[in-house]
Amino acid sequence: MSSGRDPDDDIIPKIAKGDQRAFAVLVDRHVRSLSALCAQMVGDVHNAEDITQTVFLKTWQMLPNWQPGQAKLITWMRRVATNQCLDHLRKHKPIYTDNVPDSPASDPNPEDHMAETQHTDWVKEKLELVPERQKMALTLFYYQELSQKESAETMNISLGAFESLLRRARTTLKQHIQNEAKPL
Amino acid sequence: MTQDEFTVLMDTYGANRERWPVSSKPGALAFIKDQPAIADPLLLEARKLDEALDAARITPGTDMLKARILNEVSQLPSNQPASTQPANSNPGMKYRAVAAMMAISFVLGFAGANYMQPNNSSASEAVMVDNEWEEFADEYGMGDVYEWVEQDALP
Numbered sequence: 001m002s003s004g005r006d007p008d009d010d011i012i013p014k015i016a017k018g019d020q021r022a023f024a025v026l027v028d029r030h031v032r033s034l035s036a037l038c039a040q041m042v043g044d045v046h047n048a049e050d051i052t053q054t055v056f057l058k059t060w061q062m063l064p065n066w067q068p069g070q071a072k073l074i075t076w077m078r079r080v081a082t083n084q085c086l087d088h089l090r091k092h093k094p095i096y097t098d099n100v101p102d103s104p105a106s107d108p109n110p111e112d113h114m115a116e117t118q119h120t121d122w123v124k125e126k127l128e129l130v131p132e133r134q135k136m137a138l139t140l141f142y143y144q145e146l147s148q149k150e151s152a153e154t155m156n157i158s159l160g161a162f163e164s165l166l167r168r169a170r171t172t173l174k175q176h177i178q179n180e181a182k183p184l
Numbered sequence: 185m186t187q188d189e190f191t192v193l194m195d196t197y198g199a200n201r202e203r204w205p206v207s208s209k210p211g212a213l214a215f216i217k218d219q220p221a222i223a224d225p226l227l228l229e230a231r232k233l234d235e236a237l238d239a240a241r242i243t244p245g246t247d248m249l250k251a252r253i254l255n256e257v258s259q260l261p262s263n264q265p266a267s268t269q270p271a272n273s274n275p276g277m278k279y280r281a282v283a284a285m286m287a288i289s290f291v292l293g294f295a296g297a298n299y300m301q302p303n304n305s306s307a308s309e310a311v312m313v314d315n316e317w318e319e320f321a322d323e324y325g326m327g328d329v330y331e332w333v334e335q336d337a338l339p
Contacts, residue, residue: 020254020257020258023254023257024254027250027253027254028250031246031249031250031253032246035244035246035249036242036243036244039242039243039244040240040241040242043242045242045244045245048242048244049244049249049252052249052253053249053252053253053256056253056257057253057256057257057260060257060260061260119239120239120240123236123237123239123240124240126236127237127240138237141203142237143237143241143242148205163196166196166197167192167195167196170195170196170198170233171195173233173236173237174233177233177236
């Protein structure tokens with residue numbers, strides 16, 4: 001299912017031999033995107049950080065046994081991340097506490113900021129109502145900005161199945177939003 | 185592209201044409217141009233949902249996390265797979281096993297010495313090795329042994 005050359009090919013053999021500097025490069029390359037993926041899935045930053053750390057530690061432990069050519073390393077890492085997030089979601093109810101908001105003191109219009117924050121939280125609550133697999137499709141395609149093919153590959157499903165999931169996800173979210181009077 | 189096909193495209197990928205599949209783009213753009221009265225409301229509705237999705241975007245900071253991950257990895261043992269590690273790659277394990285064996289032998293030997301040689305034998309003669317202890321326990325049964333120890337009545 002791999003598509004093209006793995007962009008991490010240059011560091012994988014080094015990490016497999018225990019090179020921590022090469023591992024630092026891997027972290028540098030992917031920590032932002034993976035932590036964003038986890039944050040979007042579980043809905044809060046602290047748990048997302050813990051999951052992201054787990055993903056990297058699993059990667060470090062797995063790489064000596066890595067079989068090149070099966071999938072890109074980042075695809076494998078995203079799969080681990082999404083599975084970890086699903087496990088987490090099944091055990092915990094997500095909460096929103098720290099969405100790194102801008103400092104109110106630097107906001108030129110606090111009322112607008114508050115309204116915007118409330119709207120953001122409101123949309124997030126609606127997003128929480130979307131079933132896990134549909135949410136995963138939304139996260140990979142919209143927030144991770146992966147192609148349809150990469151998203152399907154990460155979820156280990158066909159392109160057609162992914163498109164169907166994505167469509168259902170948008171429809172579900174739209175219904176939840178429309179069920180309340182608050183306009184988009 | 186038909187109206188139904190355009191609706192499915194909007195429902196699946198939203199209004200941002202950058203997200204549309206390459207194969208659908210020409211047909212969708214032609215539909216927008218030819219049928220604006222139908223396409224525009226669908227585009228508007230899809231754009232609102234896109235904006236809602238954008239509003240729910242979470243952007244975590246990563247500097248502390250990066251340091252945390254690297255610190256954690258630096259404290260882990262070598263990440264070499266078990267199948268490729270030489271047999272003596274973890275000498276500590278071997279020494280721990282030997283130490284454990286010695287400790288067990290010592291404890292059993294000390295206990296055995298108390299059980300078997302309460303009277304005249306020297307300490308060195310009184311040390312009981314594992315297999316002797318097992319034979320002793322097998323012969324008399326552990327319950328009996330403990331009872332004899334308590335009563336100081338070993339045979």
